[in-house]
Amino acid sequence: NAGVTQTPKFQVLKTGQSMTLQCAQDMNHEYMSWYRQDPGMGLRLIHYSVGAGITDQGEVPNGYNVSRSTTEDFPLRLLSAAPSQTSVYFCASSIQWGVGLFFGEGSRLTVL
Amino acid sequence: GQQVMQIPQYQHVQEGEDFTTYCNSSTTLSNIQWYKQRPGGHPVFLIQLVKSGEVKKQKRLTFQFGEAKKNSSLHITATQTTDVGTYFCAAGANSKLTFGKGITLSVRP
Numbered sequence A: 001n002a003g004v005t006q007t008p009k010f011q012v013l014k015t016g017q018s019m020t021l022q023c024a025q026d027m028n029h030e031y032m033s034w035y036r037q038d039p040g041m042g043l044r045l046i047h048y049s050v051g052a053g054i055t056d057q058g059e060v061p062n063g064y065n066v067s068r069s070t071t072e073d074f075p076l077r078l079l080s081a082a083p084s085q086t087s088v089y090f091c092a093s094s095i096q097w098g099v100g101l102f103f104g105e106g107s108r109l110t111v112l
Numbered sequence B: 001g002q003q004v005m006q007i008p009q010y011q012h013v014q015e016g017e018d019f020t021t022y023c024n025s026s027t028t029l030s031n032i033q034w035y036k037q038r039p040g041g042h043p044v045f046l047i048q049l050v051k052s053g054e055v056k057k058q059k060r061l062t063f064q065f066g067e068a069k070k071n072s073s074l075h076i077t078a079t080q081t082t083d084v085g086t087y088f089c090a091a092g093a094n095s096k097l098t099f100g101k102g103i104t105l106s107v108r109p
Helices: none
Strands: A004-007 A011-015 A019-025 A032-039 A042-051 A054-057 A064-066 A074-076 A087-094 A109-110 B010-014 B019-024 B030-037 B044-049 B053-060 B061-065 B071-077 B083-091 B096-099 B101-107
Touching: A004 A087, A011 A019, A011 A042, A019 A087, A042 A064, A042 B083, A042 B096, B010 B019, B019 B101, B030 B071, B044 B053, B044 B061, B071 B083
Parallel strands: A011 A109, B010 B101
Antiparallel strands: A004 A019, A019 A074, A032 A042, A032 A087, A042 A054, A064 A074, A087 A109, B019 B071, B030 B044, B030 B083, B053 B061, B061 B071, B083 B096, B083 B101
């Protein structure tokens, strides 16, 4: 099993550009989530999904969209990048809600 | 989501010393999870506590859930340089897992 795979690992964007961070897991996990990590702020939940076809907002959803058309994939879309979205993004999954999360290796995004 | 607090954010210890950190909430938690993130790495799940007063051990790490389920502690016996990293607690409700800001542990050899 590859676990949770995030691509790209690094990305630089200009303000106003759009992009998609990819997340895929091969563990047949129902629950998937996206977090952003900023210095001194810990991990903040952006969006989450309890199963294919179901998504919901977390703590900091503005400026981000998600979809969950399959169990395996949970892409995060930045619609119009802003410097405030410069961060490290982590995708995480678990077999179901309420058990420990498996994290991907992270995607470092810089918005100029 | 449920709020959890971890204070302080940084702690420095001498190798061989014991280390204890706490995670506090103003509300009763259904469960608490602990994660470790090495410098430059991703968070790794360590343990989940569910029952009031529960104690779990992983080698030199001891995790405890408070009797009132409003706090939790992580104790490391005889710290080693391999223990460096940031330790997060996290609490969940309504399908959302909320993380504390973490405590970054450094160990002087």
